[in-house]
Amino acid sequence: MPIPSLTALPIRRLTPRDLSACADLSENRGWPREEHKWGLLLAAGTGYGIDDPGGGLVACCVVTSYGPQHRPDLAAIGMVLVAERHARQGIGRRLMRHVLAESGTTPMTLHATPYGRPLYEELGFKAVGRAEMVRGRFAPGGPEPEVATRPATAGDLAAILRLDAEVFGTDRTHMITRLPAFSDQLRVAEEAGRIIGYASAWPNLDSQVVGPLIARDTEVAKALVVSLASGTDRPLRTDIDVRHEELLAWLKERGLASVSFNAVMTYGIGELPGDWTRRFAPLTVAAG
Numbered sequence: 001m002p003i004p005s006l007t008a009l010p011i012r013r014l015t016p017r018d019l020s021a022c023a024d025l026s027e028n029r030g031w032p033r034e035e036h037k038w039g040l041l042l043a044a045g046t047g048y049g050i051d052d053p054g055g056g057l058v059a060c061c062v063v064t065s066y067g068p069q070h071r072p073d074l075a076a077i078g079m080v081l082v083a084e085r086h087a088r089q090g091i092g093r094r095l096m097r098h099v100l101a102e103s104g105t106t107p108m109t110l111h112a113t114p115y116g117r118p119l120y121e122e123l124g125f126k127a128v129g130r131a132e133m134v135r136g137r138f139a140p141g142g143p144e145p146e147v148a149t150r151p152a153t154a155g156d157l158a159a160i161l162r163l164d165a166e167v168f169g170t171d172r173t174h175m176i177t178r179l180p181a182f183s184d185q186l187r188v189a190e191e192a193g194r195i196i197g198y199a200s201a202w203p204n205l206d207s208q209v210v211g212p213l214i215a216r217d218t219e220v221a222k223a224l225v226v227s228l229a230s231g232t233d234r235p236l237r238t239d240i241d242v243r244h245e246e247l248l249a250w251l252k253e254r255g256l257a258s259v260s261f262n263a264v265m266t267y268g269i270g271e272l273p274g275d276w277t278r279r280f281a282p283l284t285v286a287a288g
Contacts, residue, residue: 006050006058006086006089006091007090007094009050009051009053009058010050010051011048011049011050011094011095011098012048012049012050012051013046013047013048013049014042014046014047014048014049014060014062015042015047016039016042016043018042018047018049018057018060019035019038019039019042020035021049021056021057021060022038022042022047022049022057022060022079022081023035023038024056024057025056025057025059025060025081025083026038026079026081028081028083028084029081029082029083029084031081032204032205033205034204034205036182036202036203036204037202037204037284037286038079040175040178040182040284040287041062041064041078041079041284041286041287042062043178044064044174044175044178044287045062045063045064045065045287046062046063046064046065047060047061047062047063048060048061048062048063048095048098048099048102049061050091050095052083052086056083057083058082058083058086058091059080059081059082059083059086059091059092059095060079060080060081060095061077061078061079061080061081061095061096061099062077062078062079062286062287063075063076063077063099063102063103064076064078064175064286064287064288065106066168066170066171066172066175066288067170067171068171071106072106072170073106073107073169073170073171073273074106074107074108074109074169074170074269074272074273074288075103075106075107075108075109076108076109076110076286076287076288077096077099077108077109077110078110078111078284078285078286078287079286080092080095080096080110080116082095092116092119093119093122093123096119096120096123097123100123100267105268106268107266107267107268107269108125108266108267108268108269109264109265109266109267109269109272109288110125110264110265111131111239111262111263111264111265111282111285111286112125112127112262112263112264112265113260113262114261114263117263117265120265121265123267124267125265125266125267126265126266126267126270127263127264127265128264128265128266128270128271128272129241129242129243129263129264129272129276130241130242130261130262130263130264131239131240131241131242131261131262131264131281131282131285132239132240132242132248132258132260132261133237133238133239133258133259133260133261133262134237134238134240134248134251134252134256134257134258134259135207135235135236135237135238135256135257135259136235136236136255136256136257137235137236137255138225138226138229138235138236138254138255138256139254139255140226140229140230140254141254142253144223144226145219145220145222145223145226146219146223147189147191147196147197147219147220147222147223147224148189148190148191148223149187149188149189149190149223149224149226149227150187150188150190151185151186151187151188152180152186152187152188152198154180156188156195156198157177159188159194159195160176160188160195160198161173161176161177163195163197163198163214164176164198164212164214166274166275167214167274167275167278167279168214168273168274168279168288169272169273169274169275170273170274175283175287176212179200179202179283182200182202183200183201183202184201184202184203184208184231184232185200185201185208185228185231185232186198186199186200187199187200187224187227187228189215189216189220189223189224196215196216196220197213197214197215197216197220197221197223197224197278198212198214198224199211199212199213199214199215199221199224199225199228199281200212200228200283201228201231201232201236203234204237206234206235207234207235207236207237208228208232208234208235208236208237209236209237209238209284210225210228210236210237210238210281211238211239211281211282211283211284212279212281212282212283213225213238213240213280213281214278214279214280215278215280216278217277217278218244218246218247218250221244221247221280222247222250225238225251236256237259238251238256238281239262239281239282239285240280240281241264241276241279241280241281242261243276244280247280262285
């Protein structure tokens with residue numbers, strides 16, 4: 001039986017049953033398997049994939065939509081992967097064009113590596129910002145921010161959702177309500193009984209990823225990081241909007257080091273909605 005052309009292979013919706021195949025594809029491209037993150041993305045978002053006739057996936061990506069279910073305000077594209085043996089054959093371009101067509105007029109955003117950025121620019125994405133990934137063992141010491149933090153409770157969820165929608169710029173209830181089960185830690189910062197920030201730390205191989213990190217100001221963001229760091233013996237990893245220079249400098253003073261930079265890109269919208277001054281780190285760069 002002849003092997004079908006790659007251009008003839010259908011693009012289909014992925015389901016949580018495809019988690020292992022997605023993790024295999026991550027590994028194939030030298031990325032960590034990140035099965036815990038894949039589980040969240042495939043449950044809360046819409047996965048697209050191309051099956052390899054020989055088994056596994058040729059390519060995949062995930063789109064996470066926010067706002068009203070039938071008319072999203074914004075969608076984030078992440079985990080765009082093409083198997084090494086099929087790279088540089090136009091598969092990623094075909095998959096992205098399919099996703100853009102499926103999304104219609106919904107504005108899109110993504111975090112692009114230097115390797116992927118030329119393709120996204122060719123498709124019409126524009127760079128509107130940058131995020132810096134930092135990683136390392138957090139070293140306590142020095143004056144600590146005088147901001148009260150505590151573990152979040154079920155009673156905090158409504159306030160967290162209100163704050164998140166205000167800062168992120170659209171509703172992402174279907175993602176944030178999964179944080180208590182997804183995260184190892186979910187903490188809030190309070191002032192006079194009012195929640196002024198929240199953050200989670202979730203497991204990713206040998207580190208704890210800090211995200212989302214939403215805070216009234218840099219001191220509140222620092223206090224949340226300190227509280228999360230005290231709750232784990234693993235290295236921390238996070239992706240900080242580079243405009244938050246004070247927080248980045250402080251994290252590096254406390255033992256985290258720069259790993260890489262990603263371009264924050266948009267399609268169909270000039271700037272991201274919400275308030276960047278209070279949005280310090282995404283839940284994950286794959287979902288915004």
